[in-house]
Amino acid sequence: MNNILVFCEVTEEQHIAEVSLELCSKARKLADRLNSRLDAIVIGNEIENIEGQLYPYGVDSIFYLSDSRLSFYQTLPFFSTLTKIIKEETPDIVLFGATSVGRDLAPRIASYLRCGLTADCTSLEIGDHTDAKTKTVYKDILYQIRPAFGGNIIATIVSPETRPQMATVREGVMKKEIYNENHKGEVHNLKAEDYVNEGDFCIEIIERQIEAQKINIKGAPIIVAGGYGMGSKENFALLHELANAIGGEVGATRAAVDAGFTENERQIGQTGITVRPKLYIACGISGAVQHRAGMDQSSKIISINTDPNAPINAIADYTIIGDVMDVLPKMIKSIKN
Amino acid sequence: MNNKEFQIVVLAKQVPDTHNVGKDAMKEDGTINRAALPAIFNPDDLKALEMALACKDALKDIMPVKVTIITMGPSRAAEIIRESMFRGADNGFVVSDRRFAGSDTLATSYALSAAVKKLGKIDIVFSGRQAIDGDTAQVGPQVAEKLEIPQITYAEDLLYVAEDEIVIKRRLERGVETVKTGFPVLVTVHGNANDCRPRHAKLLMTNKKACSVSEVLERQQSMEDMEALWAKKPFLKIEEWNADDINPDFERLGLTGSPTKVKSIENVVLTSKENKKINNSESEINELMKELVSAHII
Numbered sequence: 300m301n302n303i304l305v306f307c308e309v310t311e312e313q314h315i316a317e318v319s320l321e322l323c324s325k326a327r328k329l330a331d332r333l334n335s336r337l338d339a340i341v342i343g344n345e346i347e348n349i350e351g352q353l354y355p356y357g358v359d360s361i362f363y364l365s366d367s368r369l370s371f372y373q374t375l376p377f378f379s380t381l382t383k384i385i386k387e388e389t390p391d392i393v394l395f396g397a398t399s400v401g402r403d404l405a406p407r408i409a410s411y412l413r414c415g416l417t418a419d420c421t422s423l424e425i426g427d428h429t430d431a432k433t434k435t436v437y438k439d440i441l442y443q444i445r446p447a448f449g450g451n452i453i454a455t456i457v458s459p460e461t462r463p464q465m466a467t468v469r470e471g472v473m474k475k476e477i478y479n480e481n482h483k484g485e486v487h488n489l490k491a492e493d494y495v496n497e498g499d500f501c502i503e504i505i506e507r508q509i510e511a512q513k514i515n516i517k518g519a520p521i522i523v524a525g526g527y528g529m530g531s532k533e534n535f536a537l538l539h540e541l542a543n544a545i546g547g548e549v550g551a552t553r554a555a556v557d558a559g560f561t562e563n564e565r566q567i568g569q570t571g572i573t574v575r576p577k578l579y580i581a582c583g584i585s586g587a588v589q590h591r592a593g594m595d596q597s598s599k600i601i602s603i604n605t606d607p608n609a610p611i612n613a614i615a616d617y618t619i620i621g622d623v624m625d626v627l628p629k630m631i632k633s634i635k636n
Numbered sequence: 637m638n639n640k641e642f643q644i645v646v647l648a649k650q651v652p653d654t655h656n657v658g659k660d661a662m663k664e665d666g667t668i669n670r671a672a673l674p675a676i677f678n679p680d681d682l683k684a685l686e687m688a689l690a691c692k693d694a695l696k697d698i699m700p701v702k703v704t705i706i707t708m709g710p711s712r713a714a715e716i717i718r719e720s721m722f723r724g725a726d727n728g729f730v731v732s733d734r735r736f737a738g739s740d741t742l743a744t745s746y747a748l749s750a751a752v753k754k755l756g757k758i759d760i761v762f763s764g765r766q767a768i769d770g771d772t773a774q775v776g777p778q779v780a781e782k783l784e785i786p787q788i789t790y791a792e793d794l795l796y797v798a799e800d801e802i803v804i805k806r807r808l809e810r811g812v813e814t815v816k817t818g819f820p821v822l823v824t825v826h827g828n829a830n831d832c833r834p835r836h837a838k839l840l841m842t843n844k845k846a847c848s849v850s851e852v853l854e855r856q857q858s859m860e861d862m863e864a865l866w867a868k869k870p871f872l873k874i875e876e877w878n879a880d881d882i883n884p885d886f887e888r889l890g891l892t893g894s895p896t897k898v899k900s901i902e903n904v905v906l907t908s909k910e911n912k913k914i915n916n917s918e919s920e921i922n923e924l925m926k927e928l929v930s931a932h933i934i
Contacts (some may be wrong), residue, residue, distance in 0.1 A: 313822040398808040398809060403775075404777075407781045409742065410745060410777070414742075416742075416896070418773065437835070443896075452902060452903055455900045456901075458896050466720060490694075502784055502815050503817065504814070506813070507812075507814075508813075599933055619913075622916075629916075633922045633926075
């Protein structure tokens with residue numbers, strides 16, 4: 300079969316995760332291009348209405364395993380189920396969200412199946428590939444596109460010879476789009492005893508403390524983001540002040556997060572969150588491609604930077620050349636008046 | 637005291653310091669100029685070393701514990717083994733061979749797992765969650781699969797360890813999870829975990845002459861002198877393994893063992909849109925803010 304399989308993650312609230320619906324939307328387009336079936340696999344404990352949650356995104360068949368021991372993700376039971384389903388259904392492509400679950404599970408599966416896996420793709424396309432040496436032509440394979448080497452290049456990765464072709468994609472990178480409200484498929488209920496081994500439960504979960512998501516960067520209409528150029532954690536307070544004044548959230552680059560200026564949850568970019576706000580104010584951000592990959596779809600971009608040649612300026616609608624610590628107070632003052 | 641030696645392996649990598657990329661880091665043709673980048677101990681791997689040493693501290697009174705570093709890379713990667721010895725690791729192996737060139741994560745994890753297998757029975761394998769030059773976070777889980785042992789990813793804190801079980805706090809996107817398991821197990825360590833302890837003055841003195849054969853040759857030191865020293869103090873020899881030493885299926889190494897291929901690379905070209913320069917003056921910034929308000933953007 301040349302079908303596409305999407306691993307659908309279940310959230311703490313027992314819904315299909317956003318990233319999985321985004322992947323289904325993208326996979327539906329790839330499936331149409333390949334004239335193939337879109338399958339989804341869901342593993343959990345009595346999840347309500349998975350058909351209603353998945354069919355509108357174009358899923359044709361759902362493989363569903365429900366078991367009281369699987370309320371929370373555990374590597375080995377999920378690994379056993381996925382590898383068996385992949386062997387039975389022989390999908391051409393398998394996609395995972397690049398979440399803490401997907402990044403734990405997908406590499407182990409790829410290792411077992413000895414197939415290629417590309418992490419954090421920013422785009423997926425179908426096309427042909429000719430091997431440079433053997434001149435063998437591979438038809439309709441998956442182009443797995445991602446920034447590489449410090450973000451100075453965009454690489455197109457292919458796994459021409461092994462199947463399935465596997466990739467992970469971050470939340471927010473693909474667009475969630477309803478395919479057809481009335482689309483219907485079928486559900487295959489899997490029995491745990493056919494797919495999971497007793498020994499798979501050798502890691503015991505003693506305690507879980509899950510916080511409700513406090514910081515909502517992804518949904519924010521306005522983002523005031525700071526880079527390494529902000530200089531310090533204290534200076535980040537100014538970003539919060541501006542964000543509060545204009546009803547936005549504070550985001551950050553990886554360099555700023557790594558420097559300890561702000562929380563991990565605020566990181567925007569290839570290895571953080573992808574955002575599409577109506578206004579993005581980039582403060583002290585030079586604009587490495589990994590960061591731009593997470594924000595270049597913003598409707599309006601203002602760049603504040605001391606360096607007139609910062610790459611961020613090339614994608615900005617407005618550029619203010621100056622020290623953020625000098626410019627930001629002026630913006631705050633202006634809006635407060 | 638239990639006589640069985642508790643075996644801990646740390647998988648570590650020497651990486652180009654991508655956070656300190658200077659202007660000469662990229663060559664004219666858009667490829668990376670590795671020579672211009674300083675090589676550092678991958679930050680997550682240093683945290684993995686700390687968790688390994690913390691296990692050693694907790695267990696050493698009940699049984700002998702050995703911490704072994706395995707690194708794959710060019711011969712200069714012996715530097716991170718020496719660095720680990722200054723902080724409390726017992727020994728290390730550099731797995732180095734041209735036949736590993738072009739390895740993707742699958743071929744890398746295969747070679748690493750073959751090296752770990754060569755050491756015999758292992759209780760815990762630690763590695764950093766990810767390396768800063770690739771950010772894939774794939775090698776840890778893939779080594780676990782190849783060793784057919786369970787994995788605990790994103791370890792943030794070691795809560796408890798005894799001769800037959802370990803309790804670890806994991807960092808997830810929206811919280812933490814505490815898990816318990818027996819051995820063997822592979823643990824990948826999150827960047828939030830404790831920083832590695834500094835070099836220990838005494839260990840620095842004891843181990844500063846530790847080196848590999850390649851290093852002796854590169855420095856053009858006398859091999860005879862080093863052989864004499866190694867005969868007296870065998871722990872000062874950083875062993876090097878090539879592909880033959882790890883008994884691999886050669887088809888699974890390097891380019892042939894790597895299913896992913898780079899089809900094309902493109903230099904990033906910025907598409908410039910109409911860009912308006914705003915002067916850093918109160919009046920111009922005021923105008924901009926007014927414009928945004930009237931356009932209902934803010």
